[in-house]
Amino acid sequence: MSSIFFFYRDSLQLILCKALLKLVCTVVGVSHPAQISFSCVLLQDLKREYEIWLNIQAGLAVVARSERRRILEGPYSERAHIEGGKSLSDQAIISLLRDLSLHYLLVVGVLTIFIIAYQQVFNEFTKESNIPVSVNYFPSRKCNYTCGFCFHTDTSSYVLPIDEAKRGLRLLKEAGMRKLNIAGGEPFLYPRLLTELLQYGKEELDMESISIVSNGSKITEKWMRENCQWLDILAISCVSFDPETNKKIGRGDDGGNVIRLFRIANWCREYGIKFKLNTVVNVHNWNEDMSAEIEKLAPFRWKVFQCLLVAGENEDASRLRDARTFLVTDEQWKTFCNRHKHLPCYVPEDTNAMASSYLLLDEYMCFLDKGEGMITKSESILKVGVQKAMGQVVWDKGSFLDRGGIYDWGRSDMMQGSGCSGGSNEKLQW
Structure with missing residues (x-):
């Protein structure tokens, strides 16, 4: 005992x-x-x-x-x-x-x-x-593409006056914003606005990182050369390397997406901007093997998203987009992921990881909550301030951290040989 x-x-x-x-x-x-x-x-x-x-x-x-x-x-x-x-x-x-x-x-x-x-x-x-570490700002909803799965559709043509946009960015910076991501719509439909926002963010607000998400169709080398000192990351949406697949999805009819993509990747390397890719896995591309092209492009980060339904944006035929026909099954999603998971730049996000893990700011500078159910929005930060506006939506900081929301987002983190290829600085071929 x-x-x-x-x-x-x-x-x-x-x-x-x-x-x-x-x-x-x-x-x-x-x-x-x-x-x-x-x-x-x-x-x-x-x-x-x-x-x-x-x-x-x-x-x-x-x-x-x-x-x-x-x-x-x-x-x-x-x-x-x-x-x-x-x-x-x-x-x-x-x-x-x-x-x-x-x-x-x-x-x-x-x-x-x-x-x-x-x-x-x-x-x-x-x-x-309550600190808006990383904010995704949509200064406009206008876009020149008609992607069938788009979750931020062209329901408004409003663009905030530049002085008000700058005031909003200052409020966000004072509240703790470290990274600003500018998306849309297509941001490069307003190149002068982009230049003003980038210059103000870097020179006046001393932002840690500024990035842009674009479809790549309106980017010119002249703009890159004149604005490269203020831009840390350029992310290009790429859903397929097959021209016919791009047409089915609604990403232009000229078939020049792939050529432009490689050209932009070269410009990023030439002007010291980190190159990133975004891909939405949908019913038209889930069975495509993109490994060889991704390795050639060598982005430092390749975000792969599962096609998402957002109530109020693309959930049925009453909206500008009906993404139901673009959805993939869990097995199709896993098939795509397993085919590409060996690439070091590969960063997948399923629908669960995306829900409420992004701080989204619309053209009126209202926070959007696209987590569960019907989309909701806060009052504008220009009227009520950042903290009160954030309190009116759900932002899951834990999910933000879990999905890798904080990463090597500064230009100072650039290293030769980084990316999916681990390769060289030689000009890319297409």
């Missing part, structure tokens, strides 16, 4: 040591926003350890009561010699129960620290969640 006591006692001490270690890790972990999710996992694990401790404490009490009864009711010789000569006297039982009391006090202390640490993590997470 003594072996049972010693087993319980040693188990209890081990759990307490692990608990204290995890608390130390937790307190260290919350010092960086990227570690918040990890810290929360440790705290949940600690809770489970405490539940195990409660079970052990209950077991110890039952065994102690049973052993004491057996010893007091049995012969003296049995009290003196138990289990191979190990003595377990009344004094030993009392000592064990005293240890239990000390352990109980220790666990109470541990739980107090646990509660404080948990509250600290919660407060830090809430605080960090």
Whole structure:
């Protein structure tokens, strides 16, 4: 019976040591926003350890009561010699129960620290969640393509006056924005607006990173040469390397998408801009093998999205786009992913990863919530400020971190030989 006591006692001490270690890790972990999710996992694990401790404490009490009864009711010789000569006297039982009391006090202390640490993590997470680290701004919905799966359709021709747009960017910067991504619509339908936003963001606001997402059809070398000093990343949407597939999807009729894509990749290398690709996996391209072309283009990052339905934008025939016919099954999505997962630049995002993990700002500078159900929007940050507007939509900071929302987004991170090819600076061939 003594072996049972010693087993319980040693188990209890081990759990307490692990608990204290995890608390130390937790307190260290919350010092960086990227570690918040990890810290929360440790705290949940600690809770489970405490539940195990409660079970052990209950077991110890039952065994102690049973052993004491057996010893007091049995012969003296049995009290003196138990289990191979190990003595377990009344004094030993009392000592064990005293240890239990000390352990109980220790666990109470541990739980107090646990509660404080948990509250600290919660407060830090809430605080960090109100910081718009990375914002996707759509200055216009206008586009010259008609992609059938588009989730931000051409429902408005409004473009904010440049002074108001700059004021909004300053508000975002003051609220903690580090990266600005300009998308659309097609941003290059307004090249002068782009130039003003880039220059203001870099020279006046000292933005850490500014990127643009474009279909590539309106980009010129002249614009790249004149604006390269303010642009960190240029992302081009590429859904297929087959001209016929591009036509089916609605990405132009001239068949020149692929040629332009390679030309833009060369310009990015020539002018020191990080080149990125975005691909939406849909019913027309899920079975295409893009590996060879991606390796030639060598983007530093290739974002691969699963075709997404957004209520209020593309969910049925009443909208400008009906993306239902473009959706892929989970098996088709997995097939595409498995075919390309060997590429080092490959970054997949399924529909679950996208939901509420992006901070979206429309042409009126209202935050959009495209997570679940009908799309909702906040009041404009120009009227109510950034914090109040953010509080009116759902932004899942945990999902943002989990999908790799913070990455090497600055030009200073550029390294020769990076990207999918790990290759050279030689001109790309097409």
